[in-house]
Amino acid sequence: MPSDSTAEAELQAELDNHERARRYTAAMRAATTEIHAAYAGEVDEGGKSRAYGDVGPDKLFGWAMANYTVPRMADLTDRDIALFFGRIWMDDGEDFHIGRRHIRDEHGDPLVLDWRAPLSESFYRASAHDRKDVARRRRFGFQGARITGFEDENLLLGEAFASDILTEEIERPRTGPMRDIAATIQPEQDELIRREAATNLCVQGAPGTGKTAVGLHRAAWLLYNYTEKLDKAGVLVVGPNEGFLSYISGVLPTLGESSVWQVTVHQLTGAHTATAVDSREAALVKHDARMALVCERAVWGHVGTVAAAGITPDEGLLIADGGWRWRLGLNYLETAVANARKHTRTYTAGRKAVEDAIVQGARRQAEIRSGHSPDSKWATRIKRVPAVQAFLDAVWPKLNTKTVMKKLYGDADFRADATRGILTEDEAALLSGKPAKPTAADLLITDEIESYLKLREPSESFGHIVIDEAQDLSPMQCRVIARRSGKGSVTVLGDLAQGTTPWAASSWTDQMRHLGKDRVEHTELTTGFRVPAVIIELANRVLPHLGVDVAPARSIRSDGSLDRVEDPDLPAAAREAVGKALAEEGLVGVIAADERAEALRTLLAGTDRVEVVAASLAKGLEFDHVVVVEPAEIVEAPASAGPSSSDRVGLRHLYVALTRAVSRLTVVHARPLPPEMAA
Numbered sequence: 001m002p003s004d005s006t007a008e009a010e011l012q013a014e015l016d017n018h019e020r021a022r023r024y025t026a027a028m029r030a031a032t033t034e035i036h037a038a039y040a041g042e043v044d045e046g047g048k049s050r051a052y053g054d055v056g057p058d059k060l061f062g063w064a065m066a067n068y069t070v071p072r073m074a075d076l077t078d079r080d081i082a083l084f085f086g087r088i089w090m091d092d093g094e095d096f097h098i099g100r101r102h103i104r105d106e107h108g109d110p111l112v113l114d115w116r117a118p119l120s121e122s123f124y125r126a127s128a129h130d131r132k133d134v135a136r137r138r139r140f141g142f143q144g145a146r147i148t149g150f151e152d153e154n155l156l157l158g159e160a161f162a163s164d165i166l167t168e169e170i171e172r173p174r175t176g177p178m179r180d181i182a183a184t185i186q187p188e189q190d191e192l193i194r195r196e197a198a199t200n201l202c203v204q205g206a207p208g209t210g211k212t213a214v215g216l217h218r219a220a221w222l223l224y225n226y227t228e229k230l231d232k233a234g235v236l237v238v239g240p241n242e243g244f245l246s247y248i249s250g251v252l253p254t255l256g257e258s259s260v261w262q263v264t265v266h267q268l269t270g271a272h273t274a275t276a277v278d279s280r281e282a283a284l285v286k287h288d289a290r291m292a293l294v295c296e297r298a299v300w301g302h303v304g305t306v307a308a309a310g311i312t313p314d315e316g317l318l319i320a321d322g323g324w325r326w327r328l329g330l331n332y333l334e335t336a337v338a339n340a341r342k343h344t345r346t347y348t349a350g351r352k353a354v355e356d357a358i359v360q361g362a363r364r365q366a367e368i369r370s371g372h373s374p375d376s377k378w379a380t381r382i383k384r385v386p387a388v389q390a391f392l393d394a395v396w397p398k399l400n401t402k403t404v405m406k407k408l409y410g411d412a413d414f415r416a417d418a419t420r421g422i423l424t425e426d427e428a429a430l431l432s433g434k435p436a437k438p439t440a441a442d443l444l445i446t447d448e449i450e451s452y453l454k455l456r457e458p459s460e461s462f463g464h465i466v467i468d469e470a471q472d473l474s475p476m477q478c479r480v481i482a483r484r485s486g487k488g489s490v491t492v493l494g495d496l497a498q499g500t501t502p503w504a505a506s507s508w509t510d511q512m513r514h515l516g517k518d519r520v521e522h523t524e525l526t527t528g529f530r531v532p533a534v535i536i537e538l539a540n541r542v543l544p545h546l547g548v549d550v551a552p553a554r555s556i557r558s559d560g561s562l563d564r565v566e567d568p569d570l571p572a573a574a575r576e577a578v579g580k581a582l583a584e585e586g587l588v589g590v591i592a593a594d595e596r597a598e599a600l601r602t603l604l605a606g607t608d609r610v611e612v613v614a615a616s617l618a619k620g621l622e623f624d625h626v627v628v629v630e631p632a633e634i635v636e637a638p639a640s641a642g643p644s645s646s647d648r649v650g651l652r653h654l655y656v657a658l659t660r661a662v663s664r665l666t667v668v669h670a671r672p673l674p675p676e677m678a679a
């Protein structure tokens, strides 16, 4: 144990280190600003004003430098956050400070290592049992940008160490949007964050086990370690709703990554612009995996037979070419169509393949006749011959998404053909409406149909996609994401127990298949960082009734409190509970069944630090104090019950509601509590 004066001297030395790091950050910022100005400035040369980045010997280089420096400058601006949060001393005597970004001195020597650098791994992974050559680990306490203290762990002692700084960080009151956890990432989380880029990772995790945090830090880690590949291909984060996205939106920028696109699956398909709403039954059919087969048939079913296109064995296809006439036989054409059907990935490419085969057949005959190969102008002419076009239109008609949608929704005979053996007649009848006024699910179908017609541009695919709350995605939504993943990898995060959509997944293997990934590493997180043990114990009573086979959370937190208030005057009781909750620091979340939430919102309007959330929208959020109002009503929520989980959706909403509290939970009820909450 160092004496007080030694500890003070060490703290002062660290404050000096921090000040030095700040000065060098400023110097790095100044240097970057200078580079930016050199390339992006409005340079007036010979009276000519140059455009943005249009300077230097190579315009493209100038443009690239001008752009490259913009996020770097932003990343280097002074923020209210300490520049390092940890330090390690290695066995060989070397030591490193670790922070959110790399900082170097005037010689290029590192003052602070980026938490994502390979060397930083030891900071997160070293333990009493496996020191990873680390002799000592220091964690800093800080308030905003100010270092307030530190705590040392002597790993040479080989003893487990309980970090007060980690405990404080986990238990601190929540005052706003989600924060990064770079300072306190735990070994099992770090192990997931640093999986190599090609790994498709699927993380099942109980509430508050840090899935969202892991996903976001993994995105930042990948961008840092696979910069070249991922800067170009891009990283996408898909979240369940806009409220959730705004809650998490600050994390990646704090980690220095502002280029990641964060969207809901609705935004990905433009479904947020939907102008009509499906009945529950119609939505169920439209989100079902079988719809992919229907869409496939609705497109490829247009391919006809050569005989039906009017080609006879005697005549074949006659192609007039000036004074010549080429004849392609029935067998030749049948083979061309069969090959195109077999070897082309999209319908549109298939038509072109048949057209090319026709030109090829005619060319061979022309070569035999004239002894030389005709040029490309000739080929274009052949393609335009009316008989060729008529044949193609009969055997492989031109299509676009709109036409197929219109036929599928508006032409009963066509729909019967497209759905026969895939959907029941009743189900098929639900596919109707006006494609011009689409529902959200119609836009999924449009996206699916389009995929059979033509390939997406490579630029529309992402190098890595992080998908949060993935248990709630329907097969058709998964397929939309899969089409934007291409050869890229995914990190899939979720909790089957929190699945509340009618199509919520009951197995991760199936969900990953819908996401188009068959080589997947599955893993489960069970250590809860959000919900104190006393509260998680209540939520865990509900878990066995949710119809899923997942491990319960074990909280690492022994603090927190749980209260039950039974009162026939529910609004008054809720208001009183909120009043009491406000006596403590932090955010208060009031969670109730959707309709009740509306009423409570009016009742509690204008109360600072209080947010009223409908149980169906509480997923992913957290509050210091949660007041759950009338659990029985939440359990009864009828809205989105699906066939596989009909009586469980409400219970799952309750499970979500009970697991949002960081410190305190008050359950307010007038009716008896649901029996599933009983011990």
Ligand SMILES: Nc1ncnc2c1ncn2[C@@H]1O[C@H](COP(=O)(O)OP(=O)(O)OP(=O)(O)O)[C@@H](O)[C@H]1O
Binding pocket: 169, 170, 179, 180, 181, 184, 185, 186, 189, 205, 206, 207, 208, 209, 210, 211, 212, 213, 214, 495, 529, 530, 619, 620, 621, 622, 659
């Ligand atoms: N290593 C950690 N250090 C500090 N805080 C952490 C750590 N891991 C997670 N947390 C915190 O625990 C809380 C829960 O994390 P997160 O929201 O990522 O969990 P989740 O598994 O996605 O939860 P849910 O399933 O309820 O959405 C967050 O406040 C997060 O910052």
